Amino acid sequence: MLTDEFGREVTGVRVSLTDRCNFDCVYCHNEGLGDTRGPMDPQDDEMSTDDVVTFLEVAAEFGVDSVKFTGGEPMLRQDLEEIIQRTPEQMEVSLTTNGTFLPGRAEDLVDAGLERVNVSQDALDPEDFAAVTKSGAYDKVLEGVDAALNAGLDPVKLNMVVFEHTAGYVPEMVNHVAENEGLQLQLIEYMPELTGKPEWNIDIERVHGWLAKQATEIEYREMHNRKRYWIEHDDGEGRGMVEIVDPVENPTFCANCHRVRVTHKGYLKGCLNRNDDLKPMGEMTKPEIREAFRAVVSSRVPYYGEYMVKNDAGEWEVNDKYIEEFAGA
Template sequence: MTAVDLGLPLPSLIPASRAPAPVDGPLRDTFGRVATDLRVSVTDRCNLRCTYCMPADGLDWLPTDGVLNTEEFVRVLTVAVRDLGIRTIRFTGGEPLLRRDLEEIITRVSRLPERPGIAMTTNGLGLGRRVHGLTAAGLTRVNVSLDTVDPARFAEITRRDRLADVLDGLAAARAAGLDPVKVNAVVPDRSDLDGLAALFGFCLREGYQLRVIEQMPLDADHRWDRTAMVTAAEILEALRHVADLTPDDVPRAGAPAQTWLVDGHTDAAGRRARVGVIASVTRPFCGDCDRTRLTADGALRNCLFAENETSLLPVLRGGEGDVDAAIARLWRENTWAKRAGHSVNSGDFRQPERPMSAIGG
């Protein structure tokens, strides 16, 4: 079955050029898109075991010497900002708070002459203890993954009884002045739609911005089922049972979430509350994508669902020639090879070998 059979949108991009990759300038692809947003996975390890992400026993983690160290991360990120036009960096995992040197990495990136916006996506465990050090280092925004506020269901999904720690982390982030504080939620099963209403109500009361994400085929077990996935339409219907929503007039640009204003509610800063839905599967936004990705072991990926990636380790650890120039060249070539869009809704789709925990959210 193809995307056309499913009645889903297809990217309508036409290659702007078939010439070789540029040798200078920002990160461009053949469709004219420019990557300015970098997602950096600083570790593939995680201290939760969410059922839709990884097995109960976890995964075979990358060896320590196979992961970029502090100096390597800083060098690559410096090239990205200084030479390639990256303007925003989001640190992810796995769970980024498992990196003890995260504050140092953020501090050094925030001191670059053309300082990028710096954000982080975390499961919230340990956030309460480290949030002040992270904000002092230069972190300005945070997304906390939270699928439910029901303790029993949280323990069932994550295989850990840690809901209280996540809620403490959210409150600490708000108290530390991070703005906005966003909550990322996945709806694992249609039975969770009632719980989504409770989560939405919690976010409205606490002043957090909820983002609900369609479950994507990036699970380690490769059990994702397109027909069983809770769709954006179902998610939006559940949200509208809680509050009236008005389409947001703020330009979406390359942002993954389509957002709505929540009538009668304000956020922690006193602005009109917003809620977003990220419909990566049923409403692809590939045509406006402005992202590039760096994995914990130094691989460049131009899409979450990319079938190929480019390793920077031989350049970083080879010690020959102009390393920074080589990094920039490889990154431009990787971006130039970006496809028009993912093929999740087509019959020839192949799930990436790496799960989300190893690619980075």
């Protein structure tokens, strides 16, 4: 297993299969790349089935034991089932999707080897959901969640980005997962530095505080030192798990990051927040992938606390040390 200079082992990879999407969410940062969405038809610059599988085989050689397929909307790839089926057996396979294509495909994905799924659901009202996603697919998403549960995926996590447009739905969403067995809730901190709308930001610590008051149990997850809150439904029937993903200005989160990302065009990416560390994998031969993988792991830097440091005024600024290193690379 490869370890970076800060002692962080790389145990997982996130592979973007496409930047195409049938939604146009107002908060989307497309795995940190920005809004690169193009035509909905398959694009020549997307990694091929064989390219994805070859990369995963190399990652497995280095002890990587989990892969999450993302996008864009990864289910726009008609070869998704084949990719999952050909993923090395040692890897746990998960998927982040908007859920609209799960009906009719969820069982085939499970048969291929999919183990877990995250479904983006930012509101429990069709009109507000449409305002956030620029999509009228609210009912289809609910149908997709049911399809995932019926196919035996466990857990089915609902991803909800918490910002000005959605924060009011947190209590309702917590109740929703508490009363529906098999569902969990992942509240994702809004990232204004990637989306360019700082006025939409809210204080995520207020959400932590509210959940702590409601919780009957709080536990810590090793990855990113995250908190998990177990909360009972308002009527006492059922209990749900809620987890917050809060990377913004969080050195602890970055110090516990064990992932490397792959863009849909086949570039390795050491950090979500950065695009100055993209590493091409050449013609996607195994020797080239091995060399690029080693290089990107060796250059990984915790974003907050190292790449970004606080100045005397307590403000975050880029640490020139790493800019100079990459300029000379």
